[in-house]
Amino acid sequence: MAKRKMVITKDLHKDLIDQIKQVVPDWDIIAGKDKEIWGPHVNEAEVTLGYKLELEDFSNLKWTQSTSAGINHFPTEQFKSNGILLTSANGVHAYPISETIFAYMLGLTRKIHTYVKNQQEKVWHHSNMKLEMHEKTIGIIGVGAIGKETAKIAKAFGMKVLGVRHSGQPVENVDEMVTPDRLDDLLPKCDYVVVTLPLTDETYQLFTARQFTLMKSSAFFINIGRGKLVKEEDLISALQSGEIAGAGLDVFEKEPLGEDHPLWEMDNVIVTPHTAGSTEYYDKRVVEDIFIPNLKAYLEGQKPYINLVDYSKGY
Template sequence: MLKKTCIVTHDLEQSQLEKINEIIPDWELISGKDPEIWMDYVKEAEVIAGWKKEIGQHILEENTKLRWFQSWSAGVDSLPLAKMESQGIQITSANGVHANPISETIFALMLALTRKIHTYVKNQQSKKWHHSGMKLEIHNKTIGIIGVGAIGKETAKIAKAFGMKVLGVRHSGKPEEYADEMYTSSQLNDVLPQCDYVAITLPLTKETRQLFGAEQFLLMKDTAFFINIGRGEIVVENDLIAALQDGQIAGAGLDVFEKEPLGEDSPLWELENVIVTPHTAGSTEFYNQRVIEDIFIPNLKNYVKGERPAINLVDYRKGY
């Protein structure tokens, strides 16, 4: 009988490979970033962890042997979902891996904007000693967390350490431990006028695409800060730029954009009330460890027993 094949398109530590081998000792396990390592095995792979453009054309053929794909990112909107669904491929995401680094980034952006750190860094570069109108505090303010999943929950937890009031928005509106009030997605416009900070932690779906436009920015306080670490396409970028230029909102911290890399001609680079980061909010020294040990290995144990992966199984209807 031919060996089954599992491919991991990332460089793993030997200890992680050994843990996987313990679960599938009779399988062919191929791991590495270099496509030359695994390209010859793609057509035979039943399990693949980590999407690379080089594998797309092979695993989407009608006779693919792929049955389970583990995404290396929390969002799966960039995958050919319709094709994968039609072939009965199960997908699991890396949701939860990013809770710590992204919640840290959210607060780094919020604090930098509030305490004018970005302004002082620019002043330092020109050896300029200037107060720059510093006055705001983050303590006891209100944050609206739009999308209370793993990242949103950790963000809410941190917010309580600052004595903040936490308003959460999720599709179901069900209660959350660190949220003072929870709202459904249809109540978004009721939440925005209450917030001093609005943090977008949503996945990109048909429902969330261009969810934030001119109407939503007009509803926000002119003293409020807007943070987006979800997906750029959730926001109508030109409407955001107009709101920032016209003083409809106080500023923004942005890690994601409609088109990436952000074009050099974008006004967002030059706006004094904007901090731009290059889609790195989820980057962490523990990324591979969390994907493999917290998600992939527990799911692999289920898979070899003939069960569905239990952690982060993507619902094709919802798109996440």
């Protein structure tokens, strides 16, 4: 009888591979980032772990564990029609992304990005720095794991925290929670607008000229969700006209950001190359906190229960 097969499309540390092997000692495990390693086996795999997956035959696959929070790069329609389960890596990013969010917020508020440029040019200049972050209002658009951690840290700065959540259910450290249909009511109250949403049909270009018009001219916009949550030309216009004060952006409509893109040259923008979630503990958290508990449930005939994607919602 052929062994059950697992394909891992990543170069995981040996210790993590060994932990997986302890759970499925009788399985054939193929692991490696290069397609030459996993490509010949992927159509025979029952379970896969990784970011990329190129399948010709969907008949053998039962479950895929994504190593990213987003699932847009997976063939979800084929997964749905073939009854293939998909789990995401939501929760892995809460610490590094919340740290990045506050790096943007502090950097823009205290003009750290401006001073770094001045340092490179050996310019001693005040640069009209005057803002404080303490006791301001932050709006967190998408209060999942990242949003909850962001809200907790915001409270250390004495901030008022407003949140948008699909269910509208209250969450610790969020002073006021609303449903997405009330987003426009929330925006005028915020000094910082932080977007942590996944990309779905409902959230595509959620932020357009209308939303930026509703924001305070002194407000900063932070996007670490997905670039297509924002109509980028409207954001650029709002930044150029002074409709909003500035932005911290990790994601863009098209990546990598083109060399001639206007966002590169804006003094009121901090650009990072889709690295907000990068951390030394990434693989360890995916494997130990999500994949192995899900794998144990799967072996017992249950559905993986951590971050199981609802195809009807898109996350």
